[in-house]
Amino acid sequence: MSLTQRSSGLVQRKTATVQSVGADGGVEERDDEGYTPDEEEDHDSKETRLTLMEEILLLGLKDREGYTSFWNDCISSGLRGCILIELALRGRLELEKAGMRRRSLLNRKVLLKSSNPTGDVLLDETLKHIKETEPPETVQSWIEYLSGETWNPHKQKYQLRNVRERLAKNLVEKGLCTSEKQNFLLFDMATRPLTDGGIKQKLFEKVQESVLSRWTNNPQKMDKRMLSLIYLAHASDVLENAFAPLSYDDYEVAMKRVQELLGLEFDAESLKEGANELMWAVIAAFSK
Template sequence: MTTLTKRSRRTEAPTSTESRGHEEEEEQKSRATDEEEDGDSKTLRLTLMEEILLLGLKDKEGYTSFWNDCISSGLRAAMLVELALRGRIQLQPQSMRRKKLSERSVMLKSDAPTGDVLLDETLKHIKNTEPAETVASWIDLLTGETWNPLKMYFQLPQVRERLAKSLVEKGVLTTGKQNFVLFDMTTHPLVNEKEKERLLQRLQASLLDRWTNEPHRLPRRALALLVLAHGSDVLERSLTSLPDDRYEIASRRAKDMLEGDIEQQSAKATTPAEEVIWAVLAALNRA
């Protein structure tokens, strides 16, 4: 994963009715935040995974950069964050001996289906796994980066293709094919430029117009998008449309927040979902 550089000129909770009601309320709040950020309640609703893929895809070519080896992990991390924002998972509560984010396991809060196939597959894995795994371990397992053949079962196959098909169904992408001499590859060029532009503007605004010098005060999905874009190595590319002076401001703020003291930032978290977001950043920064 590259860092932002100066721009060259140029305990498992019970799933009772009351608990599920609470999780649904959390999910509604998370969705409401999206609508508030976009300023339009009729805006197309995308998951964090879809947003990260959309940021990583080349608009005309319809595929991600062959040099980006971070986006696979970033997409799996986005699933964990999305589940946390929807109130399905949280980090293991702190004990008397305070643990670092990297040491705290992922715990199930609710196994209520989300309605998203990839999220529900991930949720099922988390529910049925003992002992509990950390955020970093789950990212590796879901990506298939494990030497244990018994744990290859956790790998989620064809994630990019499945997300791209979802974006096709939502009218954001289309389906094409490109020949690379030795093989043909299915591509997904952008057709809804307004949706991509809206996403870019929302991400950029988090570092500019909505910036408060206190990242924990950002809307949770805005914070999550910044963390995941950074971890997926698509953040810098998402800022290149800015004028030079605003690019410098945005990249400096992003660097300070995303490469700073994560444990200190996470101590200011006010919700379980925010703790998961910071734990994801800690895990993705390992590379």
């Protein structure tokens, strides 16, 4: 597995902020996509927010060529994991309760928390599949179903098709890439070369800072989206791209801290206050 880079270039659409009463009786602000303000960090209001899936694809995308490595066979399932975490962070999915016997994260089912559309086609397609599935399935099962890696013919209908291409088109629509077509001797392929290198550079910088200057030595104090990005970028074999520009010493420190994150007890982390259990379940599925 390789390590990935990240920049501070998360882009964000402006969304309306609404107020609701939280579980503790306090007033909680939430935008129309289900995010609380503290779940996002220093976003410029003029930028467009990238989903976790788009960030992972951006990390793996070759700038000039406009496609991901042909040798990367990890990114497909990694993107499906991103979809589940994205839905969890947006308050659409949750993990069933652990119960008296404290079942492990990977043995618990994914439950629908809200069926409200997100406005993102891939997320809403996944939400529809999960809503219609009875009985509920585990995180590991959903990653396999969405990737089309199941041997059960009745579950093939849940496969999300052309995910990389659809995400690449999103990047084009957001003005980060352009559309071209390249000839590869035996076939033509649509490519999405990068047009806004600043956004990717910012993403790289944010990933680097999260394990260097902004390292907290406590995953519970890290931004959930950034923490998820590090884990899923590693699982998708694109994390190395973000760390490649670092000096030798910084690279060694960054890699050491990523290994610390990979060595955590995920079930124990999921029990801590403020933890998102479904997020940790997805991370555990890729780290087993």
